[in-house]
Amino acid sequence: MPEGHSVHRIARQFDRNYVGRVVAASSPQGRFAEGAALLDGREAVSVRAVGKQMFLAFDGDLWLRVHLGMYGAWDFAGEILVDPTIASANGRMGQTNQRGTDLVDSDLDGDAPVLDAAGENSLTSIGAPRRARVHVRMSEQTRGLDAPGDHDDADEWPPPVVGQVRLRLMTDITCADLRGPTACELQTPDEVQATIAKLxxxxxxxxxxxxxxxxxxxxxxxxxxxxxxxxxxxxxxxxxxxxxxxxxxxxxxxxxxxxxxxxxxxxxxxxxxxxxxxxxxxxxxxxxxxxxxxxxxxxxxxxxxxxxxxxxxxxxxxxxxxxxxxxxxxxxxxxxxxxxxxxx
CATH class of the missing domain: 1.10.8.50 (Helicase, Ruva Protein; domain 3)
Structure with a gap:
């Protein structure tokens, strides 16, 4: 299960890449179709994490609450502006925490990343905001950097939907797919405050x-x-x-x-x-x-x-x-x- 640090990292990723932008929302899986329809075309205006839950606010006083639970994860693709307060060019974040994600076509500087046995890509230093292009491998067993000139599904935009995606949030250059959460729901501001008050x-x-x-x-x-x-x-x-x-x-x-x-x-x-x-x-x-x-x-x-x-x-x-x-x-x-x- 993702612990608090992962959810705060995810929130900061949304803050850098979604807040202030109009978002296209869909539910490829279909289980969140009505909620996605209400979010589609709205601007993301703020985000916050509290413990293991993330709250993403949209214009019109509409909030998305996500609790990843045991098996949930966010997959990011596209151009990701890395938050200077975290040390990773994030890809998969959640239950497997970036497993199956490769850093490609990057202009990251500083120390070389340390790759852990689960495929996590964490930099050893924290620098200024940097832009990196990342993609999610179709097979989680495939890891490593693409050779220059290689072409695969990562070149497609928008990225193809893979597996059971509860919610897809897209800007013109960034895509975030939510899979397997315990909770994915829309809340009013009062409902958000009531949820947080219980934590x-x-x-x-x-x-x-x-x-x-x-x-x-x-x-x-x-x-x-x-x-x-x-x-x-x-x-x-x-x-x-x-x-x-x-x-x-x-x-x-x-x-x-x-x-x-x-x-x-x-x-x-x-x-x-x-x-x-x-x-x-x-x-x-x-x-x-x-x-x-x-x-x-x-x-x-x-x-x-x-x-x-x-x-x-x-x-x-x-x-x-x-x-x-x-x-x-x-x-x-x-x-x-x-x-x-x-x-x-």
Whole structure:
């Protein structure tokens, strides 16, 4: 499931490439045909992300709410103006986070991109706004840069519809296809506010001090295990399975500890750590949760998920600190990884 950093990156991509432009909307799959018809021909006027949800506003006080859920993803094609605050020439963003996307015909400068094992293309530096042409491979198994002069379906405009596309949003040079979301609906401004009011604080949206106070107050009065509270989007927005495991390890906290028994200073440290990790995730496009890596170790970590986490996806392997076998269990119908020795 896409976690909060991915959704903020997607929102920033829409801000750079859609806000201020008239959008052509359609529903190739047909499941959002009426909604697409209402959006078609309107100007996108603003966008915001809160936790795992994105809200795209159009003229006429009409908002598109998208929650990607477990399997949703956005695919971008065309000319993408990269947001200077994020370090990726974005292609696929969401459940597979750019897998199957190649950077072609680019004029990007700066450091060479680091390609991770899932096909993610993240630059190691953040520069001024840069324009890059990207396309989505028809086969997710095909990766690599096209040779000069190659021609394939990526040369077509608009791009051919591939698979079950719930919603296609197009400008004259950019195309975004939405697939497999949990929620894709139109809302009024009041409905948007009601939706957001049900969500917990988001470090990139809420005032940091107010967000910390709200998070701390809720956690400290709950008998629910902290491992469940961190996944509750009404308690805190944006944390998913990866960040949950890593935040708990970094706090050296047993996931089963009731929220009300977690010391206040630990609860506050978790909020501040989440605020920091979220910014890193938005900037790099990857859930980097290990600190103080030397340049070579950092590059390995950017290239391979197994090198950038303390406990996540390390069931049965020795803890990086104490050597105890990392435990895998189910909590809240999701896999939880933790070290029973460090996290006492």
């Amino acid at each position: 917990g604080p988001d470090p990139l949206v809420d005032d940091p001090v107010a967000g910390e106070e709200r998070f701390t107050e809720v956690v400290r009065r709950k008998p629910t295990p902290i491992g469940l509270l961190l996944m509750d989007q009404s308690v805190v927005s944006g944390i998913g399975n990866v960040y949950r495991a890593e935040l708990l390890y970094r706090a050296l906290l047993d996931p089963h500890t009731p929220g009300k028994l977690v010391p206040e200073e630990v609860v506050r440290s978790i909020w501040r750590d989440w605020s920091r990790l979220l910014v890193i995730g938005v900037e790099t496009g990857q859930m980097m949760t290990m600190d103080d890596l030397d340049p070579e170790a950092y590059r390995r970590a950017m290239a391979h998920r197994d090198d950038r986490h303390w406990v996540y996806h390390r069931a049965g392997l020795p803890c990086r600190v104490c050597g105890t076998e990392i435990v895998l269990e189910e909590m809240g119908a999701r896999k939880l990884y933790w070290c029973p020795s460090c996290q006492k």
